[in-house]
Amino acid sequence: MTTWFKIADSLAEIPFQPNQLCIVDVGNKKVTLGLHNGSLFAFAHKCPHASGIMADGFIDATGNIVCPIHRYKFNMQTGRNTTGEGYYLKTYTAEQREDGVYIGIEEKGFFSFLH
Numbered sequence: 001m002t003t004w005f006k007i008a009d010s011l012a013e014i015p016f017q018p019n020q021l022c023i024v025d026v027g028n029k030k031v032t033l034g035l036h037n038g039s040l041f042a043f044a045h046k047c048p049h050a051s052g053i054m055a056d057g058f059i060d061a062t063g064n065i066v067c068p069i070h071r072y073k074f075n076m077q078t079g080r081n082t083t084g085e086g087y088y089l090k091t092y093t094a095e096q097r098e099d100g101v102y103i104g105i106e107e108k109g110f111f112s113f114l115h
């Protein structure tokens with residue numbers, strides 16, 4: 001089941017850093033937002049390799065998020081580890097709707113908060 005959270009009235013309201021990344025609270029999670037060529041992406045706060053803060057990294061020319069710690073790259077849409085180390089970055093659905101910007105969080109079940 002997907003729970004949708006409205007995080008802003010418009011893209012312009014989101015406090016992106018100069019690297020076009022920022023961290024927002026979505027429900028009880030911290031989520032990284034990335035903006036590339038006008039498209040909004042949402043993904044995990046920390047790197048799946050060794051917990052680098054993804055918002056401290058950068059977006060490369062092809063639209064991958066690059067972790068600040070060991071520079072592993074991930075596709076912001078799919079979470080695929082494009083530099084081939086075999087990790088997977090959790091991604092979320094980001095939607096720009098007429099009345100605002102929404103992030104969808106998948107809830108796996110009642111006990112998912114335990115994991």
Ligand code: FES
Nearest residue numbers: 047049050067070
């Ligand atoms: S912590 Fe992100 S690549 Fe190592």
